[in-house]
Amino acid sequence: MTTYKIIDEPKARRGMESLIVDPTVILLASMIIPLFWLPPAGGRYWLPMLWLALNGYALGSPTLGKEILTMLLGALGVVGLLFIVLALIQAGVLPFTEEGAYPYLRILTFGLFFLAVYMVVFRQATSYALFQYIQGDRR
Numbered sequence: 001m002t003t004y005k006i007i008d009e010p011k012a013r014r015g016m017e018s019l020i021v022d023p024t025v026i027l028l029a030s031m032i033i034p035l036f037w038l039p040p041a042g043g044r045y046w047l048p049m050l051w052l053a054l055n056g057y058a059l060g061s062p063t064l065g066k067e068i069l070t071m072l073l074g075a076l077g078v079v080g081l082l083f084i085v086l087a088l089i090q091a092g093v094l095p096f097t098e099e100g101a102y103p104y105l106r107i108l109t110f111g112l113f114f115l116a117v118y119m120v121v122f123r124q125a126t127s128y129a130l131f132q133y134i135q136g137d138r139r
Contacts, residue, residue, distance in 0.1 A: 010059050010060045010061055010062065010127040010128075010130055010131045010134075011060035012058065012059055012060045012131060013057065013058050013060055016057075016058035017058070017135075019054065019055070019058045020055060020058050020059050020128070020131065021055060022125075022128055023052065023055060023120070023121040023124040023125050023128055024121060024125065026048055026051050026052055026055060026117075026121065027048075027114075027117055027118065027121045029048070029051075030044075030047075030048035030114075030117060031114070045075070045078070045113060046075075048117055049071045049074075049075065049117070049120075052067065052071065052117070052120050052121070052124065053067070053068060053071065055124065056068075056120075056124055056127075059124065059127050059128060059131055060127075061123075061124055061127040062127065063123045063124070063126075063127065066123060067120045067123055067124060070116055070119050070120050070123070071116060071120055073116065074112065074113060074115065074116020074117070074119075075116070077112050077116070078109045078112050078113055081105075081108060081109060081112060082105065082109065085101060085105055085108075086098065086101075089101055
């Protein structure tokens with residue numbers, strides 16, 4: 001008996017199908033939940049990343065490695081941006097004090113964070129759409 005194989009077809013992990021959610025929901029939750037509740041220990045940043053990684057694993061996303069790499073690069077980018085800007089302020093290159101630069105740094109870090117999250121969601125959305133099609137949207 002011949003079978004077909006689609007390269008991009010997700011292979012959902014057995015028993016984890018109920019954990020799979022639309023990655024757009026994760027993106028929206030990472031934007032809306034901190035308005036009402038601020039997760040402890042910087043959870044605003046790492047919880048969406050962890051949720052996306054778990055979702056990609058449960059989904060059996062063929063691009064899981066790229067998704068995790070994107071998340072790591074995004075996290076390193078946020079930390080690197082903070083260190084670079086603070087070093088430039090201390091060196092006198094930027095005409096701000098650390099307190100004066102805080103609102104701008106916050107906007108830049110959120111922008112970089114949500115760019116990384118969006119890129120992961122964009123990759124995972126294709127696998128999720130295929131997963132829904134294969135499941136026959138029975139859920």
